[in-house]
Amino acid sequence: MTAGGSAEAEARRQAALAEQYTAAAAEARAAAARYGVAAVTEKRTMQVLAPLAAIGVHFLADRRWPGSRRAQVDLVVIGPQGVFIVDTKAWKDVSMRQGRIHRGDEDVTEDLMALADLADTIEGDLAEVGLAPGEVHAVAVLAGQKGIGERIGPVLVVGEGDILRNIASRGARLTEAQVDVVLGRALALLPQVHAAPAPTPTLPEPVVAASAPAPTSVIEELITSDEVEAALLEGILAQPIEDWMSFLHPNQAKLVRRSFNGPSRIRGAAGTGKTVVGLHRAAYLAGTRQGKILFATFIRTLPDVMRENLRRMAPDAVDRVEFTGVHRFALDVLANRGVACRIDSRRADGAFERAWAAVPPSSPLRAKGLTKRYWQEELRYVIKGRGLTQFHEYSDLTRTGRTHRLGLAERGAVWDLYMEYTRLLREARVHDFEDAILLAEAELKRQPLEDPYVAVIVDEAQDLSCAMVRMLHTVVGDATDGLTLIGDGQQSIYPGGYTLAEAGVSVAGRGVVMDVNYRNTAEVLGFAHTVIAGSEYADIEGEVARGERPADVPRHGPEPVVARCATQGEHDRVMVARVRAATEAMGTGLGDVAVLCSSTWAVRQAVGALKAARLPVLELDKYDGVPVDAVKVGTIKRAKGLEFKQVLLPYLREAALGGGEPPLDGLERERWELERRELFVGATRARDGLWLGVAS
Numbered sequence: 001m002t003a004g005g006s007a008e009a010e011a012r013r014q015a016a017l018a019e020q021y022t023a024a025a026a027e028a029r030a031a032a033a034r035y036g037v038a039a040v041t042e043k044r045t046m047q048v049l050a051p052l053a054a055i056g057v058h059f060l061a062d063r064r065w066p067g068s069r070r071a072q073v074d075l076v077v078i079g080p081q082g083v084f085i086v087d088t089k090a091w092k093d094v095s096m097r098q099g100r101i102h103r104g105d106e107d108v109t110e111d112l113m114a115l116a117d118l119a120d121t122i123e124g125d126l127a128e129v130g131l132a133p134g135e136v137h138a139v140a141v142l143a144g145q146k147g148i149g150e151r152i153g154p155v156l157v158v159g160e161g162d163i164l165r166n167i168a169s170r171g172a173r174l175t176e177a178q179v180d181v182v183l184g185r186a187l188a189l190l191p192q193v194h195a196a197p198a199p200t201p202t203l204p205e206p207v208v209a210a211s212a213p214a215p216t217s218v219i220e221e222l223i224t225s226d227e228v229e230a231a232l233l234e235g236i237l238a239q240p241i242e243d244w245m246s247f248l249h250p251n252q253a254k255l256v257r258r259s260f261n262g263p264s265r266i267r268g269a270a271g272t273g274k275t276v277v278g279l280h281r282a283a284y285l286a287g288t289r290q291g292k293i294l295f296a297t298f299i300r301t302l303p304d305v306m307r308e309n310l311r312r313m314a315p316d317a318v319d320r321v322e323f324t325g326v327h328r329f330a331l332d333v334l335a336n337r338g339v340a341c342r343i344d345s346r347r348a349d350g351a352f353e354r355a356w357a358a359v360p361p362s363s364p365l366r367a368k369g370l371t372k373r374y375w376q377e378e379l380r381y382v383i384k385g386r387g388l389t390q391f392h393e394y395s396d397l398t399r400t401g402r403t404h405r406l407g408l409a410e411r412g413a414v415w416d417l418y419m420e421y422t423r424l425l426r427e428a429r430v431h432d433f434e435d436a437i438l439l440a441e442a443e444l445k446r447q448p449l450e451d452p453y454v455a456v457i458v459d460e461a462q463d464l465s466c467a468m469v470r471m472l473h474t475v476v477g478d479a480t481d482g483l484t485l486i487g488d489g490q491q492s493i494y495p496g497g498y499t500l501a502e503a504g505v506s507v508a509g510r511g512v513v514m515d516v517n518y519r520n521t522a523e524v525l526g527f528a529h530t531v532i533a534g535s536e537y538a539d540i541e542g543e544v545a546r547g548e549r550p551a552d553v554p555r556h557g558p559e560p561v562v563a564r565c566a567t568q569g570e571h572d573r574v575m576v577a578r579v580r581a582a583t584e585a586m587g588t589g590l591g592d593v594a595v596l597c598s599s600t601w602a603v604r605q606a607v608g609a610l611k612a613a614r615l616p617v618l619e620l621d622k623y624d625g626v627p628v629d630a631v632k633v634g635t636i637k638r639a640k641g642l643e644f645k646q647v648l649l650p651y652l653r654e655a656a657l658g659g660g661e662p663p664l665d666g667l668e669r670e671r672w673e674l675e676r677r678e679l680f681v682g683a684t685r686a687r688d689g690l691w692l693g694v695a696s
C-alpha cells in the first residue's frame with residue numbers, strides 16, 4: 001500500500017510510523033543506559049527476567065562480543081546466582097535428541113555452539129578475577145515455550161517460561177561484593193554496542209501489522225506471578241554453598257581451565273586447595289568434553305563425600321562425573337568383563353600367616369627388629385604394588401620410600417616368601433586387593449573400555465600404588481587433559497611408594513604447585529610442621545623432599561593445646577570436655593568436630609568415651625559428606641582429604657609430637673617418618689582448633 005491510499009489507511013500508516021519513532025527512541029535510550037532493568041524491558045526474555053532485579057540481578061543488554069566488531073550478545077545476566085549468557089531463539093518445531101537440536105528436519109546444533117564459544121571466552125576472562133568456571137552458563141531460550149530443560153553440549157536449552165526459575169533456583173552463590181567484581185569485569189569485557197544514532201525523521205516505510213501486537217499479558221501466560229514468587233522463594237531457600245564452590249583465587253580458577261597436552265600433576269602442601277581445584281576441573285571437563293569423567297581416590301569412603309561436594313557445587317555436572325575408589329573401579333571392570341576375582345582378606349591374611357610360618361628361623365627375614373608386618377607390607381606395597389613377577393625385577397629395585405636396605409640374600413628370602421604366599425592364595429582360590437588391581441590393569445590393556453572416560457582425576461595420588469596409577473593411566477593414556485594426578489608426598493602414610501617414571505607416566509612440563517594454605521590457621525600449621533621437622537619423603541616425581549611450607553597462610557587462631565594426662569581416665573575426661581567447649585563457640589556444631597586416631601583400638605576407645613558422655617558419634621567410615629550433628633570419630637587414614645573446624649588427636653605418644661633427631665637405623669627411620677607424617681595429616685585436618693591428648 002502507498003501513502004496515497006485512503007484516509008483510514010493513512011491514519012494506520014501514521015500510527016505505525018509513530019510507533020517506529022517510539023521504538024527508535026526507546027532503542028536509543030536503552031543503548032545509552034550502562035546496565036539496569038530500565039534498559040531491558042524492550043525484550044520479552046528480559047521482561048520475563050525483570051523480577052530478578054529485586055534480588056540483586058543485573059542485566060547487560062546488547063553488548064558487543066569480545067574481540068568482534070559486529071557480533072552482539074543478546075543478554076548477559078549477572079547476579080548472586082552466577083553469570084548467564086542468554087540468547088533467545090524464535091525457533092518453532094524444535095526437537096532434541098542424543099545431544100543434538102533440530103528445527104524440523106534441520107540440525108541446528110552448530111548454531112548453539114557459537115553461544116558456547118562466547119560463554120567460554122567470557123568464562124576464561126572472569127577466571128582472571130577468580131570466578132569459578134562452573135558459574136558461567138550458556139543458555140539458549142526458546143521464545144514462547146515452556147517446560148523445556150535440556151543440555152546440548154555445554155549449552156542449556158530452556159523455554160522462555162522456564163528461564164526465570166532456572167536462574168532463581170540456583171540460590172545465592174556469589175556474595176554482593178563478588179557480583180560487583182564480576183560485573184565490573186564483564187562491563188569492561190563486553191562493551192556497549194555503539195549507541196544508536198538519534199532517531200531521524202527519515203525512517204523506512206512501515207509495514208503495517210495485520211493485527212495488534214502481542215499484549216504484555218503474553219508474559220503472564222508464560223509465567224504467572226505465583227510462579228515468579230515460587231521461583232524466587234526457591235532461590236532463597238536453596239542450600240547455602242561454601243565460598244570455594246563459586247569463587248576461587250584467580251590462579252586456581254585459571255588452573256581449572258588450563259589445558260595440558262598429556263598427564264599433569266597438581267601438587268602442594270596440605271590445605272592448599274588441590275582437591276578444590278580437582279573438583280572444579282572435573283565439573284569443567286564434564287561441561288566441555290564429550291564423555292564421562294572419572295574422579296578416583298584411594299580411600300573407599302572419600303568418593304561419597306566428594307560427590308556430595310560436587311552436587312552442591314555444580315548440580316548440572318554431577319551426573320557426568322563418576323566418583324570411585326580405585327579398588328571399586330578395578331572390581332567393576334572385572335565384574336563387567338566376567339573375570340573372576342574372589343577377594344577374601346581374611347583368607348588372604350591366613351595364607352600370609354602360613355607362608356610366614358614356613359620361613360625358617362635362620363632366615364635373614366627373622367633378624368632382630370624386623371617384623372612379620374614389615375614383610376607383609378613389603379609384599380603388598382613394594383612387590384605386588386608394582387606387579388613384579390620375576391626376581392630380577394626385584395633384586396635391584398630401588399625401593400622408593402623404604403629406607404631399610406635389603407641385600408641380595410634378604411631379597412631372595414623375600415621372594416621365596418612371596419612365591420609361597422602366592423601359591424597358598426591360589427590353593428585357597430582367593431585373591432587379595434592387589435590382585436584385583438593387577439587383574440583389572442591386564443584386562444584394560446587387553447581390551448580398552450567400550451564406553452571410555454575422557455578424563456581421569458586422581459586425588460591423593462601419593463597413596464596409590466604404582467600398579468594403580470598404571471591401571472588408571474591405561475584408561476586415558478597420554479590424551480590431552482586425560483590424566484590429572486593430585487597429591488602431596490608429605491602426606492603419604494602407607495609404607496613404600498613409587499615414582500611416576502616407574503609407572504610409565506611423564507608429567508614433564510605439566511606440573512603445577514599450589515602454595516597458599518586456605519584451610520589451617522597459621523598456628524595449627526606451625527604446630528604440624530614441628531611434628532615433621534627433619535623428616536623426608538620420596539615424592540612421586542622421584543625426588544627426596546622435605547616438608548614444604550606454603551608461601552602464604554592467611555588465617556589465624558588459637559594455639560593448639562597439648563593435654564598431658566596421668567591416666568587414661570583423665571585423658572578421656574579432658575577429651576570430652578574439649579569437645580563440649582569447642583561446640584560452645586559460635587558457628588561450631590558437633591558435626592564440625594572430629595576425633596582422629598592412629599589405630600582402630602584408639603577409635604573404639606574414643607567412641608566409648610564420647611558415648612558414655614552422651615555425645616552423639618558418627619564413625620568416619622559411615623560419613624558420606626551429608627552434614628550430621630554428631631562428632632566424627634575415625635582413623636587418621638579415613639580422614640584423608642577431609643577437614644573439620646575442630647580436631648582432637650587422642651592417645652598420642654609424647655615422642656611422636658616432634659623434636660628429636662631422626663633415627664640412623666633404616667628400619668627405625670621408616671617407622672619414625674610414617675608416624676610423623678600420619679600425625680601431620682591428622683593435624684592439618686583442623687581448620688580452626690587442634691587438641692592433642694597424651695596419656696602416660
Ligand SMILES: Nc1ncnc2c1ncn2[C@@H]1O[C@H](COP(=O)(O)OP(=O)(O)OP(=O)(O)O)[C@@H](O)[C@H]1O
Pocket residue numbers: 243244247248249252268269270271272273274275276277488491517518519640641642643684
Ligand atoms: N579459593 C578458596 N577460597 C576459600 N577457601 C578455599 C579456597 N580454596 C580452598 N579453600 C579451602 O581450603 C580447604 C582446603 O582445600 P583442599 O581440601 O582442596 O586442599 P588440599 O590441598 O586438597 O588439602 P589436603 O592435601 O590437605 O587434603 C577447602 O576445603 C576450602 O575450605
